[in-house]
Amino acid sequence: MKKGFSMSTNTPGSGEPRSHDEPIVAVVPTTKPLAKQISRRKVFALAGAGTLVLVVGGGVWRATDQGVFSTGQGPAYTPWSDWRSATHGSLNLVRAAILAANAHNTQPWVFHVTTTRIDVFADLSRRIGLADPFLSEMYIGLGCALENIALAAPANGYTPQIRLLPDVTDATFVARIDLLPTVTQASALYQAIPHRHTNRYPYDTNHPIAQATLDASLDQQNGYFLQGLESQVQTAGALGLVAVRGKRDNVQRMSVGQLWQRMHLWATTQGLSLHPLNQITEMADREVVLGSSPHFSDALRALVTDPAWQGVFSFRAGYTTHEAFPSPRRALSDVVTS
Numbered sequence: 001m002k003k004g005f006s007m008s009t010n011t012p013g014s015g016e017p018r019s020h021d022e023p024i025v026a027v028v029p030t031t032k033p034l035a036k037q038i039s040r041r042k043v044f045a046l047a048g049a050g051t052l053v054l055v056v057g058g059g060v061w062r063a064t065d066q067g068v069f070s071t072g073q074g075p076a077y078t079p080w081s082d083w084r085s086a087t088h089g090s091l092n093l094v095r096a097a098i099l100a101a102n103a104h105n106t107q108p109w110v111f112h113v114t115t116t117r118i119d120v121f122a123d124l125s126r127r128i129g130l131a132d133p134f135l136s137e138m139y140i141g142l143g144c145a146l147e148n149i150a151l152a153a154p155a156n157g158y159t160p161q162i163r164l165l166p167d168v169t170d171a172t173f174v175a176r177i178d179l180l181p182t183v184t185q186a187s188a189l190y191q192a193i194p195h196r197h198t199n200r201y202p203y204d205t206n207h208p209i210a211q212a213t214l215d216a217s218l219d220q221q222n223g224y225f226l227q228g229l230e231s232q233v234q235t236a237g238a239l240g241l242v243a244v245r246g247k248r249d250n251v252q253r254m255s256v257g258q259l260w261q262r263m264h265l266w267a268t269t270q271g272l273s274l275h276p277l278n279q280i281t282e283m284a285d286r287e288v289v290l291g292s293s294p295h296f297s298d299a300l301r302a303l304v305t306d307p308a309w310q311g312v313f314s315f316r317a318g319y320t321t322h323e324a325f326p327s328p329r330r331a332l333s334d335v336v337t338s
């Protein structure tokens with residue numbers, strides 16, 4: 001058993017070298033010694049703090065009025081059911097975008113929408129301070145939203161032409177998406193958009209992830225790499241890590257988000273649950289800002305066997321015994337300008 005995640009520099013199947021901006025994913029079974037390197041207690045210690053920042057920073061968005069504290073009811077949850085409005089058009093792509101995964105459910109996006117174009121902006125007012133000091137998670141979440149737009153485009157009769165960071169002078173202008181007419185085609189990943197939810201429940205330790213599922217994911221991730229380090233996953237859960245070559249590069253961060261969104265949608269179609277556990281990278285970034293001893297930074301580096309790669313996003317996978325609830329969403333009118 002190797003210590004750490006093995007990062008392949010080739011795209012699986014083709015043997016071709018990866019492009020520089022392309023992130024990779026590796027997974028290991030959770031019962032192996034590697035899993036013990038990530039302490040559960042430390043991982044979960046931060047979750048409450050993140051939620052507090054969100055609520056305090058959210059001020060005018062009254063969580064109780066939106067039904068946030070009820071389970072799946074109220075205006076904050078209707079975006080999950082009315083995401084595919086009968087009124088076709090570019091706005092339907094944004095309806096899909098706002099259902100994307102995003103760190104701490106901050107939903108840090110604004111969309112400028114016309115009939116033929118969507119410009120996507122980062123909303124810096126929704127940054128979460130020390131939990132994401134370098135905005136890494138913010139850009140990953142924006143990448144998740146972009147992936148939902150890309151999947152919703154053909155389903156609504158558009159070919160999307162996406163340009164990331166189209167204005168070099170404005171890092172908040174994250175993407176311009178021009179929409180060209182095409183034949184309507186809805187993919188399985190698109191259909192899975194309203195069914196994808198982060199599942200934080202315990203996973204079934206009697207239901208291991210089959211090697212065939214890991215292998216199938218190679219085809220589903222569009223060349224991205226999901227690697228089983230063991231010939232067979234022997235427990236229900238697995239730990240995963242997404243790594244890039246340049247963790248401060250916003251294009252690479254958004255690629256991670258696009259990858260994660262696809263992966264989570266694909267897992268949803270397979271009945272497989274996923275759950276980001278990203279506190280280790282949050283803590284590593286926090287250590288840099290505070291100048292404290294690099295406990296988490298060192299642990300993260302130790303997980304990645306190749307120094308050319310930097311871990312930016314960690315997660316667990318498994319089969320759950322409970323369905324996850326949808327999480328609340330801001331109204332479309334709060335995030336769309338025209």
Ligand SMILES: Cc1cc2nc3c(=O)[nH]c(=O)nc-3n(C[C@H](O)[C@H](O)[C@H](O)COP(=O)(O)O)c2cc1C
Binds near residue numbers: 099137278
């Ligand atoms: C970059 C990123 C980091 C995340 N980190 C965590 C985490 O550490 N712990 C956690 O429980 N969820 C984490 N999440 C999941 C988000 O909290 C979740 O996507 C958000 O609350 C919206 O819920 P949904 O995914 O069910 O739509 C993360 C998501 C992203 C995109």
